[in-house]
Amino acid sequence: MPMTPTLLPVLALPLAVALAAPADRVVTDTTLVTKANEAAVRLLVDPGAPAMPILTEEAAARAGLKAGPFGIGYRVGPVMVAGRSAVGRIGLGDAPAKRRIGWTANPYAPGYDGVVGPGGLPDPVVRFQLRAARPDERTIDIPMADDGGLFGNWGASNGVLTIDGQPLQVRFSLQQDATIATAGAALTLAKAFGGTLDDDRAEAEIVFGVKRPVRTLRLARPFTIGPIALTTLLARTTDFGNADGIAASGTTPDPDEVVVTAKGKRDHKRDRVILGRSALSGCSSVAFDKPAKLIRLTCL
Known part of the structure; x- marks a missing residue:
């Protein structure tokens, strides 16, 4: 009797597995314990950090990293945090692989051997x-762009908004509570939303232990990013611009008065707001979809 071949359903399984989309990497614990070369390191996974893993000098020495010809620099206003870099093996959630690793004298955040941002993780969605x-x-999509750099997309993953026709970068931080704007960003927000500066003067730590002068910026109309509505934030008064042209709180400007002025030209691409934990308190997740070049913010 002739035999009739039968196609079993199991034959389709390898194809189904091959076509399955990779799962999101869900970060609930921002501490990643891994190895740089053969040295154990404790990394902070931070949404506002560069894609290039950056270690402390002590951790880089333990990992046996030898500085190559390419230095690195991270600018916080006028302060340049200088560092070195080399190619080494490090695991960032996948098998250890060769990649460029930087290191600096000052730690990015206390208590860690280093830091890496979502752009440095191998997963397409973090x-x-x-x-x-x-x-x-509800979830909103924010276009994403990174800071770029000599070695490709090694910078931080930033959202990009348009305020009064000008680009405004948005970065997310789980290390600081307050929301902080550079001086140029503060000028843009004050002009668009009726901002005034309080007379308080303080210092706020940004990253790498660098502190910058800040004042409280109050907005007459809320600056909204989807479900997030901000009426109060801190302004870095002299970083990437000068916020002296913002009117002081408690004053009533003449209707024809130009309240916000900027001295000379400035690069609007440096205008940045870093959203801190307080601003994100109503949010359940921040997702970085690298193939789509979108940041998805899900909040009440």
Whole structure:
């Protein structure tokens, strides 16, 4: 009797597995314990950090990294945090692989051997889970761009908004509570939303232990990023611009008065707002979809 071949359903399984989309990497614990070469290191995974892993000098020495010809620099206003770099093996959630690693004298954040941002992780989508999701939340998409750099896309992953026809970068930080704007960003926000500066003067730590002078910026109309509405934030008064042209709180400017002025030309690409934990308190997640070049913010 002739035999009739039968195609079993199991034959389709390898194809189904091959076509399955990779799962998101969900970050609930921002501490990543891994190895740089053969040295154990404790990294901070931070949404506002560069894609290039950056170690402390001590951790780089333990890993046996030898500085190559390419230095690195991270600018915080007028302060340049200088460092060195080399190619070494490091695991960032995948098998250890060769990649460029930087290091600096000052730690990015205390208590860690180094830091890496979502752009440096191998997963196409990196989602920072801040709390449990709720059914009444909504998600907005923010176009994403990185800082670029000599070695390709090694910079931080920033959102890009348009305020009064000018680009404004948005970065997310789980290390600081306050929301902080550079001076140029403060000028843009003050002009667009009726901002005034309080007379308080303080210093705020940004990253790498660098502190910069800040004042409280109050907005008459909220600066909204999807569900987030900000009426108060800190302005770095002299970084990448000069915020002296913002009117002081408690004054009533003449209707024809130009309240916000800028001295000379400035590069609007440097205008940046870093959203801190307080601004993100109503959000359940911040997801970095690298193939789509989008940051997805899910909040109440």
